[in-house]
Amino acid sequence: MRVIPDVRSTMEQYPRMVLTVGCFDGVHLGHQQILNALVEQSRAIDGTPAVMTLEPHPRRYFAPENAPNILTPNSMKYRLLEKHGVEALYILPFDEETANMSPQNFVETMLVAKCQATMVIVGHDFAFGHNAAGDYEYLNNAGKHYGFETRQIPPLIIGGQRVSSTLLRERVIQGEVEHLDQFLGRPFSLCGRVVPGRGIGRALGFPTANLDIGDCVAPAHGVYAAKAVVEGVARVAAVNIGIAPTIRDTHPLVEAHLLDFAGALGDVEMELFLYKRLRPEKKFVSRDALIAAIAADVQYIRNYFGV
Numbered sequence: 001m002r003v004i005p006d007v008r009s010t011m012e013q014y015p016r017m018v019l020t021v022g023c024f025d026g027v028h029l030g031h032q033q034i035l036n037a038l039v040e041q042s043r044a045i046d047g048t049p050a051v052m053t054l055e056p057h058p059r060r061y062f063a064p065e066n067a068p069n070i071l072t073p074n075s076m077k078y079r080l081l082e083k084h085g086v087e088a089l090y091i092l093p094f095d096e097e098t099a100n101m102s103p104q105n106f107v108e109t110m111l112v113a114k115c116q117a118t119m120v121i122v123g124h125d126f127a128f129g130h131n132a133a134g135d136y137e138y139l140n141n142a143g144k145h146y147g148f149e150t151r152q153i154p155p156l157i158i159g160g161q162r163v164s165s166t167l168l169r170e171r172v173i174q175g176e177v178e179h180l181d182q183f184l185g186r187p188f189s190l191c192g193r194v195v196p197g198r199g200i201g202r203a204l205g206f207p208t209a210n211l212d213i214g215d216c217v218a219p220a221h222g223v224y225a226a227k228a229v230v231e232g233v234a235r236v237a238a239v240n241i242g243i244a245p246t247i248r249d250t251h252p253l254v255e256a257h258l259l260d261f262a263g264a265l266g267d268v269e270m271e272l273f274l275y276k277r278l279r280p281e282k283k284f285v286s287r288d289a290l291i292a293a294i295a296a297d298v299q300y301i302r303n304y305f306g307v
Helices: 029-044 058-062 074-085 103-114 136-146 165-173 288-307
Strands: 002-004 017-022 048-055 088-093 119-120 149-154 189-195 210-211 221-230 233-242 253-258 268-281
Touching: 017 103, 029 048, 029 119, 029 136, 048 074, 074 189, 103 136, 119 136, 136 149, 136 165, 136 210, 136 253, 210 268, 221 288, 233 268, 253 268, 268 288
Parallel strands: 002 088, 017 048, 017 119, 048 088, 119 149
Antiparallel strands: 189 210, 189 268, 210 253, 221 233, 221 268, 233 253
16 A cells, blocks of 8 residues: 655645545544545446545644544554455644635645545545535535546444444443444454553563553553464463552553463564453562452453353
8 A cells, every 4th residue: 555645745646546535543433434435436447445444533733622532543453454355555644724715715726636535435424625514415516527536434323323533432341342343343442552561560570561652541450362463473461551559650551461472572562452351450469469450350351252
């Protein structure tokens, strides 16, 4: 997949482009429904399936103090988009210039001049341009004028709920990770780099890798059954998310104890797939009580995964 860092300045062109536009945070099944239509239509005309995504999330520009924590960092989002067949990814930096762009300017400059889209496929809630003044009706009329086709994909409803990034964030914040695969098509995961810790876990007999998840959404504090993937190798892990009140009581951390692993990870990227929240975080009366609880958690996770 070719990544174009700023669509506003690109000169790259692709034949018979079929384009979709959106943030695609989470790349959930609702997004995948759009991507499937994108790839299917591209194959039908021997064209190029492409995505234009906004970075950072528009709400980080308009209300940085209330901006949502993201579900998928860029590296993960790019990987998932490529997995689902996207061949070209345009980045539209969301800044003052983009925020003030009129719907007409967006169509003429981004869709027609820069991307030369043959078809534009969007979701049910698609809006664009200054103050979100452009909607699907506007896009459809513009397509008739400028010579590109349009298609709108309806929302995906599962279990009576509309699949959305907002729904997923709410579930994650509550620690309800166990059934998120029904909305994602995969287990929920956190991705980041392993950073140095204080060695407290090792002193307790359960060494951990500390994960920096940046501005990604953090699940509810507690202990999780997980699998850690590093350099393509998956290992069962016990994960604690929180402040470790028995021994530390500081800012929240994501700590993963990889079962039956004695090596050192160093500065590497790790993805943690969270399968189940075992219990909330709690403060124990002593270090010995904490060690006993961790041992019980690890045994539960062994049984859970059958290892």
